[in-house]
Amino acid sequence: MRHLRALCAIADTGSLHKAARFLGMSQPSLTTQLRRIEHALGAELFTRGRTGCRPTPLGRVVLSRARPLVAQMGLLVSEARAAAARADGARLRVGSTASRALAGWLRRLRQRLPGTDITLHMDVSANGLLRALAAGQLDVAFVHEVEGCPLQVPDGLERRVLVEREPQFISMARDHPAAAAPVVDITDLAEDRWMVDPTVDGEWDGLRRVLGAAGIDPPLMHADYHTAASLIVAGEAVAPCQPTSGPRDDMAIRPLRDDPLAVRLLLYHRPGDEGAALYGTAYAALAAAYREAALRTSAYRHWLQRHGTPLPCPG
CATH class of the missing domain: 3.40.190.10 (Periplasmic binding protein-like II)
Known part of the structure; x- marks a missing residue:
């Protein structure tokens, strides 16, 4: 079941990285597991490319049998846990x-x-x-x-x-020129390096759409937001952030004019x-x-x- 669950996760996410995160394991471990499965079956189950992982014809056949088994096992586990919860x-x-x-x-x-x-x-x-x-x-x-x-x-x-449309603010270094204004125009950040976490569903596509609509094509950096905080403080990048983000002495957080990100x-x-x-x-x-x-x-x-x-x- 562990192997079948891994195959379904790769197919559902279209990415070894995202599938590994979903399964709670490292990407190298998942890659090794996939190679073992393919070696046991004698053929590749996924094609790997720049756009991600896609099932091969054999992979689609295997997935058509694997999905019902994984679903039934999930249902069994769910019902067993529910029974245990009622007892405990x-x-x-x-x-x-x-x-x-x-x-x-x-x-x-x-x-x-x-x-x-x-x-x-x-x-x-x-x-x-x-x-x-x-x-x-x-x-x-x-x-x-x-x-x-x-x-x-x-x-x-x-x-x-909960909230129909929550605006996304922008975080930048405290001494960034745009931080002097209470509201920032997105075009004022056209020369900045923008940081985005590609593992957050929709984040990369949403940001790319908004930047394109504004007619700007700034350099982009892929990283997680915790790692990027030090880069933002140092003036190496700007990044979208939740409006509930608390103030920091070394960072400025401002709304974007017309709230294009939400x-x-x-x-x-x-x-x-x-x-x-x-x-x-x-x-x-x-x-x-x-x-x-x-x-x-x-x-x-x-x-x-x-x-x-x-x-x-x-x-």
Whole structure:
């Protein structure tokens, strides 16, 4: 089953790197595993190229048999875990992409659901979290959908919209010339190196679309945002960031004029399962935590006041 799950993950993500992240393993380990599978079968199952991994004709045949087996095993595991949860007490398995509201959300969940076993699984891939939710590995998933890049939502999931359109701000060095203004024109950053994390679903495509619409083609750098912070502070790059990002002495965070970059914030669940009864509580706690994070950040608070944008209501 481990081999079959790996093949399905590679096919679903179209990338060894993304599949390895979804499976919680290193890319070299997954590459070695794939080579062993192909060696055992005597033929390649995927073609590798600059655009990613694509199943060969034999790969499609193998996947057509593997997917039902993986799905049935996932269902078996889900039902067994649900039975165990009923025996051991209430449980809520939370999945989330990165958010400043996360700590406040968990704190409120523990306050509102005493005695409930609450666990957290974080992933940069919203699509990976939704697949885990559909497979019964999570009860709720809080995800970001980049504007213009719809998520790949498995059948059977339901959602509530937390924020219809959250603007993405820009982070830059404190002494960057554009930081002198309260609002930054994207064209003022045409000569800067832009940093983007290609493992975040939709991030690269969304940024490329916005830069193209602005008529600029700045140099780009692929890196994760934690690694890039030191480069931004040193003036080597600028990067999009969440508007709830807290102020830093060595970094400036500003809104972009006309808010060309945006995401939609969504909370998903599976109706009818054991965690569905807790879904309303999870949403209310998340809405309260997001309001707290938004109002704590002066730049975002002022943006909300200027635009008259309502925050999500915990009720």
